[in-house]
Amino acid sequence: MMYTEKISGLQLFYLMAGYVLGTAIILGLGLKSKQDAWIFILVGMSGSLILMAVFTQLASYYPGDSLVEMLPKIIGKFLSYPVILLYILHFTYSAARAGRELGDLIVTTILSETPIFVVIASFMVLMIYCLRGGVEAFARMAEIVFPIYIFSLILIWILLFSVDQFDIKNLTPILGNGLVPVLKDAFPTAINFPFGETIVIMMLFPHLGNSKHARRIGMSIILVGGLLLTVNSIMMISVLGPEIYSRDIFSLLSATQMVSVADFLERFDALVILMMVAGVFFKVGAFTFAAAVGISQLLRLKQTRSVCLGLGSIIPPLSLVTASSFVEHIEFGFKYYVTYVHTILQIILPILFLCIAFIRKKWGQR
Template structure:
C-alpha cells in the first residue's frame, strides 16, 4: 500500500486546501465578532505547535502512519480503542463536511433537490477519485488547487468594490480585552480547522522525500491560516461585525453584495465552486485517512473496497447526525470540537510524543 507516492508540493496543496475547506465559507470566530482575525491568529499559533508535535512523531517513526505508530508507542491492546476513535473521527468529520456542502447547495442553486442526492453524488465522486490511489488524488489536487486560489483572490477583488466595504468595521480591536478572545479561541480555534491537520499523519508514509515532512506541514498550515485571516478581515469589512456573527454562510452573503457598474452581479457561483472544491479537499483527506486506518487496523492488503464501505456510511451519517443544519452547527462547536477533537488532536498526540521521547531515551 505504501508503494504509491505523492510529492511534497502535492501534499502541500492537499493540506492547504484542507485547512481552508469549509472554514473559509462558514467564517471562523463569529462569537468574537470584529476580532475574528485575532481569533484565527491565536488558533494558528496553537496549530503550529500541534504540527510540530505531529511532524516530530513522524520523524521518530518514519514510514509509519498514526495507526501504525500507536501500537509501537503504547502497546497493541491499548492502541486498538484509540485507533477506532481516530477512524470514527475521520469518518464523522468527512460526513460533517459533506453535510455543510449539501446545506449550501440546496439553499442556493438546487432548492427542490433532496439533500441526500447532493451528498450521495459527491460521495460517489470522492470514491471514484480515491479508489485510484493517493497518486491520482494528488495529481487531481495539483490541477484543482490553483483554480481554488484564483477563485478566492477574484472574490476578494470583487469585495473591494462593494459600497459598504469599510475597514473601520474591524474596530474596536480587542474592545473587551485580549482575555475573552483567548478563552474562546482555546480550544475551538486550535481544533478547528488547524488541529484537524492531524490527518496529515496518514499521508506522511506516502511522501516521496520524507526530509520535507516538517516543511510541508508547517508551510501548508501557515498559508492556510494567513488566507483565513485575510478572508475574515474582508468579510467583516463588507458585512459588519453583527452580520458576521450571525450569518451561516458569511462569504456567500458578502459576495451577494457585489455589483460592478450595476451590471456584473450574482457571483454566488464562485462561492459555490469554492465550497465544492474545499469539501473535496477536506472530505477527501478525511475519507482517505479513515480508509487507510481501517485497512491497517484489520491488515487488509488493499483499501479500494474500504472506500465503498465507508462511502455507504458517510452519506447517511451526514444526515442522521443532526435533524437540522442549525443543530448540526450547535453540536459541532459546543461538544464535538472542544471535547472529542480536543482529546484526539491535542491530548493524545502530546502524550504520544512524551512516551515516544522516553522510549528513545531508554533505547539509547
C-alpha cells in the first residue's frame, strides 16, 4: 500500500499524547491503590517505555510497513490472518468502548434527556467526516485540538488549588501497605491502559514523514502522557481524598465541580466535558483509523473511505450492546478486557513478534 499521505513528527506526537490522555484523564486510574495511585501510574509508564521500544524496534525492522503488513513477513501468511483479525476486532471494540464512556459522561451531566445512542452516533458522524479526509486531516485536527486540551487541563489544575478541601497530606502515608500491593495492581493493568493501547502507533508509523525519529517520538509520548496523568492523579487525590478517589468513576469532574472562586466563578465542569470530547476524539479516531487501515490492507482495498463509513455505522450500536449499564461496562473492561485481551494483544504478542523478527533477521543475514 502506498503511503502518499505524510504527517510530521510533531503531529504524530500531539495525536498520540492526546490519545494516551484520552479517557484515562477523566476516568481515575489506579483506584484500588488509593493515595498511591500516582505511583501506580509511574510504574505503568516505566513498563510501557519497554513496550514502546518493542513497537519501534519492529517498525525499524520493517520500515514502511504497518502492523498488518509486517505480520505475514514475521509469522507467515496463514498464521497471520487470524492474528490480524484479532487486532482489527480489538481496535473496533476499543473505539466503541471510548464512545460509550463519552456518551455516559455527557448523558449523566449535561444532556440528561437525550438518548445515549444519539450522543454517540452524532459524535461518530463528526469522527467519520474527519477520517474520510485522510490521516493528514486527522493529524492537523490534533494539532489544533491538543494545545487547547493541555491549556484546559492546566487551567483546571490551577483552579483546584483554590478549593478549600485541597490538602497535599491526602497523599500520605506513601506506600502505607508497602510497594508489593501497588505493583500487583499495576501489572499488567497500568501498562495495558492507557499506555499499552499505543500499539495503534504501529498503524501510523508508515505515514510518518521522517521515520528516523520514530523511537524518540514514541518514548516522548509515553513520558509526557505518563507525567501528565501522574500530576493529574496527585491533584485529584489532594482535592477528593483517597477514599472518594477510589470510589468515584469521574474523579476529575467531581473535583472540578468543587471549584468556586469568590462565589463568583463556578461551573467549570463544562471544561472537563469539553476535554472528554477532545480526548475521545483522539482515541476513537486513532482506533477507527487503525481498524479501517487494517481491513483495507487485509482485503487489499485501494482506499479506506468506504471502510471508515462501515465502521462508523457499526461502532455506535456496538458501544451499547456490550454492556447494559455504565458500571457493568467499566467492570467488564477492567476485570476481563484490560486484564486478559490487552495483555495478550499489547504485551505478549508484540514481544513474541519481536523475538521471531530478530531471529529471522539474524538467520537472513547468515
